[in-house]
Amino acid sequence: MSEPPAPEVPSRIEGPFLMPPADGDRPAPEPQSERSAPDPASAAGSSGAAVSSARLPQAVQQPAVQPEARQETRQSGPQPVREPGPSRGKVKREPGPPDGPAGRKMTCPYCLSEFDWNKAPLVDRDEAGVDTPLRPQPGESDARWRTRTMHAWRICDVAGEDHYIPASLGGMKPLIIGLVGKSSSGKSHLLAAMMQELENAALKITHRLNVLPLDARLQRTLTEKYQLGLLSERKVLPRTFRGTPEFTCAYRVTSGHTGEQYALLVFDVAGEIFTAGDTAEMTPFMAVADALVFVADGADLDVRPGAPVADPGFTAVLTHIDQVRARGGQQFLPVPAALVVAKSDRLRTFPEVDRWIVRDDDLDLTTVEQESEDAYVFLRARGAGSWLAPVQECADATLHFASATGVDPEDGEYPERSFRRQRVLRPLLSLLAMRGVLPRQMIDPEAS
Template sequence: MSEVRCPICLYVFEEWPDAYEGEFHEYNVEEQKYEPVDENLLRRFREDDQDPQRRRFQAWLATKYVKCPNPYKDQPHYLFYPYGWYGEPFMIGMVGATGVGKSHLLAAMIGQLVNQRGLDDLGLSVTVADPRRHQDYVTRQVDPLLVDSKVLEATQTPDQPVEFVDAVIVSNLRTRRDHLVTFYDIGGESFTRNKRSADFVNAAGALIFVVDPHHSGLVGDRQKLEDEAFNAVLSQLKIVGRKDLDTGLYDVNAAVVVNKADVLRFQPPVQDWYRKERLREWVNLDDIHDESSFVYALLYSRDATAWLAPVRECQRATLHFASATGAEKALDGSGSFRRRVQPNRVLEVLVAVFAMGGIIDSEAFVARRTGSVGV
């Protein structure tokens, strides 16, 4: 059986609790706490001989939680029981310094991925892994951004640079395979000193490195010479041994995203890509390659080569222009954006990440210049 990793503390379960022996909890909405399920009710479900296929028991279990053993002695936490049905998760970390827009970009991605079913055309059906946690995230982050056009507050603290945000089940209808995908917000300065950082980079399936045009010098005067979060994560990849001995590169999927691209939307080459629509029903490898080349050239020409480190050091990497909001913050101190929030090209990043990670199968790939399908 594939390993099951707690998305909160990153503990790897030796064995996922058995349906007929494990202890289960349910969430008390009124008191906002987890409580053990009634033992008599649990016993009746387990002994129900009127339902030989155990469908009622399965449906009942699908609403319950298990307590994480949590050997790290963190605050007690609970996992939705179906979380353990999908094996090892594909873990995606959003990497970048405070203020680059990671929280906005991730909220826009999840909003378009789940609520707007943005990748249905690729044969991907997306459902939430834990409805209660997801709804809390939507209430706190997604709706304020996408519905109310509000600026999101920074959610990360220096002592918690690895923050679990949300989890979804991505079902590929072509291959009939389900993939558990978990999303994390990764800070920078204290990442290598955090006790969970090694566990995270050991298991990470993909890293999305977020570039701010202002910090990197694409707009105005450069505010930073490098991104400390980029360096911290790449350094930890080296420490934990993720480097492939044959290639000398880190065996991890990476995407470098120039976020807030709306501030560059009238400048070449961004103006051409900013309004370019994704090819429906296929993953256009030519477009991914071309966009990556243009982003690389722009960063290189502006002497922002420090932000290209993930491309130089990771085995598989793509580069993208995107905007989580399509607008800048209002100057009146209202905590809102100047115009209604309209995310742009945020799902193109996930398409590339899912393709590199095998969640989108190669039969969906097309490259017109070579005339090939299923590359």
């Protein structure tokens, strides 16, 4: 029986994919009294990918929400994922059906071991983490095979552990984006608002981008796990345990400009992880990140006028990337960055911020260059020089004023009369232009 065709698989997927911690490494829940306490605190780059474990928990016990007027109530970093133990009576895995040329090698996104993609087991996983091998059935049609393998995973066991890789990822170009900022900076709210805009904006018409979830079932699980959907109900996002970062959302983006399909994976990373020196095990994907979004808390400027603003971990992140990327004497790091001043609605008393935050220009990238210049001057004048480290170190960088909610919460909920997303998609679109997914001319009219 001839086997049905499958998407062409790139020769390599480079970059570490993170393994979930063992049960013994899972941090204990914070006491209730501490849950709402504030936490202390270039166009070219190597392409990589990072994904979470194949299994996500069936239910995640969430702590009660304690609203904060100035704090994002979600603790930085996603919750660790429990890896299920071996299933009883688990049969020995057989090589999966090939979907590429013979001898095609892949780099495991978890352990960086090389393995034969065509011989790696192809499985589906249920909610209990039990694997079901997938093989074409006699006389099975191509349409039925593609439907049965829609949520399939390839397995690398070269290093002695099972590492699960979404099978659909093999036919796309990975695009890794790290969302960096200190706890309470507004990262999670910004990401949730960005996801809503990605799904609602008519990007196929305005920018020739077709955006869909990488895997609808996985996307639903991720949204429920991190409770990102609460923002659409005007609820303050709850805190989550700080653990090993994994991607928080995943999209398949098809560009009408390049004809390529991209697997867009976004990680939510706390700047404190880097200042604590735990980056080797916790954020290996940074070594292959394709782009970075640095999120600065605009409220830090508002409450401390005239005083130097503390480094939100940006310098530590850039130092880490400099070490692992080995720029080789180059003046700038070969990774584009977007610096976002989150909660900019709190800075409307400053005319240089107000004239940008009130604009309805989220999809218009022609003014990104002017906004970047104005934001740079504003932050330098406000003593936020440490926030500008990405601009000084990265080969390509843009600056943005944005707000995920447009207003402060009241009793754990954002007032309906003022609740709105303000310019949250603009930083991501700028990065796509810097990465070549969109034409560079959109943000730089003089670019050839």
